[in-house]
Amino acid sequence: MLQTTTHSAVAVSAAPTVPPSEKTGRTARARRRSNPAVRRERRAGLAMAAPAALLLILFLIIPVLLAFGLSFSNARLISPNPPRLVGIDNFLRAFSDPVFLRSTLNTFVFAAVVVPVQAGLGLLLAVLVNQKIRGVTAFRVIFFIPVVTSIVVVSILWKFMYQPDGLINSFIDSITFGAWQGTAWLNDPNTALGAIIVLSIWQAVGFHMLIWLSGLQTIPEELYEAARMDGASSWQQFANVTWPGLRSTMVFVLVTITIAALGLFVQIDVMTQGGPVNSTSTLVYQAVRKGYREQEIGYGAAISLIFFVLVLIVSVVQRYLTRDKED
Secondary structure: OHHHHHHHHHHHHHOOOOOHHHHHHHHHHHHHHHOHHHHHHHHHHHHHHHHHHHHHHHHHHHHHHHHHHHOOEOOOOOOOOOOOEOOOHHHHHHHOOHHHHHHHHHHHHHHHHHHHHHHHHHHHHHHHHOOOOOOHHHHHHHHHHHHHOOHHHHHHHHHHHOOOOOHHHHHHHHHOOOOOOOOOHHHOOOOHHHHHHHHHHHHHHHHHHHHHHHHHOOOOHHHHHHHHHOOOOHHHHHHHHHHHHOHHHHHHHHHHHHHHHHOOOHHHHHHOOOOOOOOOOOHHHHHHHHHHHOOOHHHHHHHHHHHHHHHHHHHHHHHHHOOOOOO
16 A cells, blocks of 8 residues: 555656646637637738738739749740740850840949939938928928839830930030030940949939938937037038947948849830940840740740849848848
């Protein structure tokens, strides 16, 4: 009898013990699952999220998967022959295609110029319109008007302005008193990409001005007062108070400008169609031209996949360069 009691005590002591708090948590979770109101809320949440999830699947996930599959085939938009797998032939063709290589170069040249200039000019305008002076709201509206104007409309207007007898050449002729007649900006391979860069910076700088402005207005005024009491100049206030307070804003602005610059398409499609001599062709425009206009869906999908990888690499490098030093 004593031996049986001893074995029972050992078995009880060897059994795992559950803390009271964990028991209480499990009980609470079980009650929530069995609560009809909680189940109704969960079903309502799933029902409200379902349309967005469906659209995400239809217009993002499925196209990405299709593009990945088509990039390894010779599929054409309209063809009596069924598509067949060609392996990595499309990718090898891309890296031996001079038009693709020129489009890649143009894309990165455009981004390398637009990203710093547009970010810097936007910050300058934000600092100016952040001043407490009369009529500053009107300047904010004026700078933001190109952003809310359709980029197609803006591109058409600037195309007329860039014509040999357009507004820009007329202005140059007036201020130089006929010494310089200007040029056909969009018909010259040496100036076409630069002309589109100027248009793109002008059109989008107002948006990034507002982003910088929102960041400026989150910096406490007490920091500037303390800096002025210490005798800091305007530049020292900017370098030691303003710029550190804009770090998160800077990362957002750089990321958005970079993505928009690498995805350049509308201005090219409306103004130059990639010419002259492919001097303004970009990766996105080349993918669309090959995939839809020349009906080479497989090759266009391969270019899109290469573009995705390049943008991913640029984003990772940019995130590394703008990371917090404590990370």
